Each structure stands twice: as structure tokens, then as C-alpha cells.
Amino acid sequence: MKLRPLRVTLTFVAIAALATFTLLWIAPPPPADWEAAPPWHARQNGAYWQVMGWTLGATTPEQVAKRLGSDVQWAILRRPEQPVVLEGWVPEFAVQGLTGKLLLQFELPEPLQALAEAEGRGAEITASGNLRREFDPLHQSDPRWRQATQLQLLTFLPSVRIDAATLEARFAALGTAPHRWQDETQASHWLYALSCAAPCTPLGVHIALPAENGRPVIEYALLERFAALLPS
Numbered sequence: 001m002k003l004r005p006l007r008v009t010l011t012f013v014a015i016a017a018l019a020t021f022t023l024l025w026i027a028p029p030p031p032a033d034w035e036a037a038p039p040w041h042a043r044q045n046g047a048y049w050q051v052m053g054w055t056l057g058a059t060t061p062e063q064v065a066k067r068l069g070s071d072v073q074w075a076i077l078r079r080p081e082q083p084v085v086l087e088g089w090v091p092e093f094a095v096q097g098l099t100g101k102l103l104l105q106f107e108l109p110e111p112l113q114a115l116a117e118a119e120g121r122g123a124e125i126t127a128s129g130n131l132r133r134e135f136d137p138l139h140q141s142d143p144r145w146r147q148a149t150q151l152q153l154l155t156f157l158p159s160v161r162i163d164a165a166t167l168e169a170r171f172a173a174l175g176t177a178p179h180r181w182q183d184e185t186q187a188s189h190w191l192y193a194l195s196c197a198a199p200c201t202p203l204g205v206h207i208a209l210p211a212e213n214g215r216p217v218i219e220y221a222l223l224e225r226f227a228a229l230l231p232s
Contacts, residue, residue, distance in 0.1 A: 038096040039156055040170040041204055044086040044196050046048060049203045051154055051220045052095050054104070056203070059151040061137045064088055064104060072104075074138075076116050083107060084193055086149055086197055098158060105153035107191050108133060112132040142181060154220040161214035174205065181231050186211040191230065 032089070036053030037043065038230040043050045048058050053067070064072060091103040108116055119135055126132055137145035171192065178190035192205040204223035209216045219226075 004116075036095050038098065038170075038174045039158075042174060042194060042202075042205065042220070044194075044200055047199045047201075049194070049196075049200070049220070052153055052156065054151060055221065056152065056222065057150055058152065059104075060147050061086065061088065061106060062146040065138050065146075068093075074134065076119055076135040078117075080129050084113060085152075086116070086135070086145075093155055093156075099160075100156055100158040102155075103155040103158075104151055105155075106149040107152040109144065110140075111149050112148070115142075126130050136203050152221060153225065156218045158216060158218070162209075162216055163214060164209060165210065167216060170204070171207070178205075178207075178232065187227065191226055 001184065033142050037051070041051075045055065048055045049057075061074070067091060071090055071092070073091070075089070076084055077087050077185040078084045086106040086108060088104040089108070090104070092147040093100060093102040107217050116135075119133060124132055137149065140146070161221075167179060168188075171190075174194060176192055176194060178192045181189050183189060188209040188211070189205045190209075194203040196202060203228040204219075204221055204228060206221075206226050207216055208219075
């Protein structure tokens with residue numbers, strides 16, 4: 001009789017362990033990289049910039065696949081009056097313990113533009129007027145899809161709300177003050193300009209903080225790409 005409480009306790013422990021194992025099996029954690037720098041750091045490496053372990057202007061879809069495996073959803077996308085691009089969408093990504101969503105946009109060299117246009121025929125038209133079609137560059141016979149495409153835009157969407165003061169404190173690590181403005185929705189925008197010596201090109205870090213939900217959108221690309229965002 002004295003052992004009964006212990007047996008009850010062990011039974012509850014076993015049930016809890018089984019439930020935990022089941023949850024982990026059903027919902028595995030997002031791919032994490034504890035060695036990559038956090039979003040508020042950017043490092044110059046020769047002619048390139050490295051952000052969260054990715055290299056703008058050099059990272060290829062093949063390298064993304066080696067790092068993330070099958071966690072990437074690939075698609076060809078064309079926005080109105082813009083060239084076709086290849087995008088990799090990672091719905092669950094973690095870096096330095098911060099989880100969120102990751103969008104990797106790749107520039108297509110001229111020879112692949114025509115092929116991408118052909119692949120895009122008959123694709124769905126999204127609500128924003130973009131043409132989109134699922135397309136896996138890793139299983140194409142032409143190796144240029146895997147190796148010649150270059151990362152040109154990286155967007156990270158943290159899954160948690162981050163207030164402006166915390167964002168400002170974190171991104172002070174970039175070592176420069178941002179240009180600030182608000183749009184018609186009262187969302188706050190910050191644009192950091194990181195200079196570097198030639199042949200490196202200045203990097204732009206754009207942060208949009210919506211007034212309502214407080215979840216920032218953080219974008220990284222060559223500074224010239226963000227020029228059109230600045231209010232006149």
C-alpha cells in the first residue's frame with residue numbers, strides 16, 4: 001500500500017513523457033543554425049555581405065538545399081513589370097533562438113529568364129497580381145538552376161512581437177543610425193545603410209514595423225534596391 005503513491009507518480013511521468021515525445025514527433029522544431037549571426041548583425045566578406053549565414057550575391061539554391069534540406073518551398077514568381085525571380089520560402093526558421101519565416105529571393109541570369117517565362121505560362125495569379133508557379137530548381141537537368149542563380153534579397157519575419165525600442169537596441173549593432181519615416185498606414189520604417197570599400201557594394205537593411213501587430217519585417221539587399229522606398 002505504501003508503494004501506491006509512487007506507482008501513481010510514475011504513471012503520470014510516463015504519460016507526460018509519451019505526450020511530449022508524440023508532440024515532438026508530430027511537430028519537429030524548425031531548422032536552426034546556432035552558429036549563424038543573429039538578424040541584427042551583418043558581416044562584410046570581401047565583395048559580399050553575409051547575413052544570418054547567407055551571402056548576398058553568392059549563395060545559390062544548391063547551398064540552401066544543403067543547409068535546409070526539404071524545408072524550402074520553391075517557386076517562380078513574376079511581379080507586374082518586373083523580371084522573373086526564383087524564391088525559396090521557409091515557413092519555419094530559427095537563428096540564435098529567434099524563430100520566424102524566411103524568404104530567399106534569387107536573381108536569374110539572362111539565359112534562365114526565357115526558360116522561367118516559359119515555365120510561368122499558365123501559372124496562378126495571386127491576389128496581389130503576381131504570377132506564381134511552384135518550381136523545384138534542384139531537380140532540373142540544367143545545373144544553372146542550382147548553381148548560377150544568386151541570392152539578391154533576404155526577408156526575415158520574426159514570429160514574435162518586437163517593440164521599437166528593442167529593435168533599435170538590437171540593430172544598434174550595425175553601427176549606424178537609420179533613416180526613419182512612416183507610411184500611410186502609420187507603419188514605421190527604418191533603413192540602415194552599411195558602407196564598404198570597393199569592390200563591395202553598400203548594404204541596405206530595411207525594417208518595417210506595422211502599427212497594429214508589432215511583428216517586424218526585416219529585409220536585406222544591396223542598398224540601391226531600397227532607394228525607391230524612401231519618401232520623396
